[in-house]
Amino acid sequence: IWGKLFPYAKIIHVFRNPIDVAESLRRRELEIYKNINVGIQMKIQQLLLLGKSLPLGSLRVRNIFEGVKLWKEYVEKAFSLSEQFENRIMHLKYEDMLKDPLCNIEKIVNFVDIKVGKTKIIEISKGINPERRYAFLKDKELLDFYRQIKEMEIIKKIGYENLEKV
Numbered sequence: 556i557w558g559k560l561f562p563y564a565k566i567i568h569v570f571r572n573p574i575d576v577a578e579s580l581r582r583r584e585l586e587i588y589k590n591i592n593v594g595i596q597m598k599i600q601q602l603l604l605l606g607k608s609l610p611l612g613s614l615r616v617r618n619i620f621e622g623v624k625l626w627k628e629y630v631e632k633a634f635s636l637s638e639q640f641e642n643r644i645m646h647l648k649y650e651d652m653l654k655d656p657l658c659n660i661e662k663i664v665n666f667v668d669i670k671v672g673k674t675k676i677i678e679i680s681k682g683i684n685p686e687r688r689y690a691f692l693k694d695k696e697l698l699d700f701y702r703q704i705k706e707m708e709i710i711k712k713i714g715y716e717n718l719e720k721v
Contacts, residue, residue: 558639565667566640568633571649572715574691574701577622584616619700627709634713648713653688656680689721 557564616622637644645666652659657680664671691697698719705716 564643566636566644567663567666568636568644568646569649569652570630570633570646570713572689572691572718573623573626573630573704573710574619574697575687575689576626577616577619578691578694578697580613580616580622580625581619584613588617619697620704623704627707630713631709650688653683653685656683656685689718692718692721 616625634646637646645663647659647663657677660676660680664676691701701718704710705718710716
């Protein structure tokens with residue numbers, strides 16, 4: 556739909572490793588669930604009075620494996636758009652942005668063909684925190700889970716199969 560509405564639009568697809576994505580989704584969902592259960596009667600009454608629906612989130616992503624499956628669906632869909640959008644789609648690995656923000660911001664600026672001074676690009680790159688790069692590697696359970704899924708075809712295709720060596 557968006558491609559038809561904006562035929563000259565450019566797409567920047569930023570993707571992140573599946574474990575950090577699934578864990579982030581899981582934590583967010585658990586936080587939503589916790590907040591919904593606190594004073595749920597009052598919240599339901601308030602939402603009904605305002606004519607809004609209750610934000611129940613997604614039970615699916617409470618399970619990290621389901622979160623990885625959802626990640627896979629989104630990533631595969633985004634990569635499948637490459638042929639349709641040809642030179643109007645850029646795929647960018649989140650971890651590459653964290654590792655070398657200056658270079659990757661320059662790539663984005665060039666891709667969307669906007670004029671941004673080098674000073675501004677440097678300023679923006681300094682605001683990027685590299686600490687979140689492969690955050691799951693610090694968690695034994697998440698690392699064990701990664702070892703179970705790292706042979707998936709899509710993980711190999713986009714270069715996430717050997718993260719323990721990062």
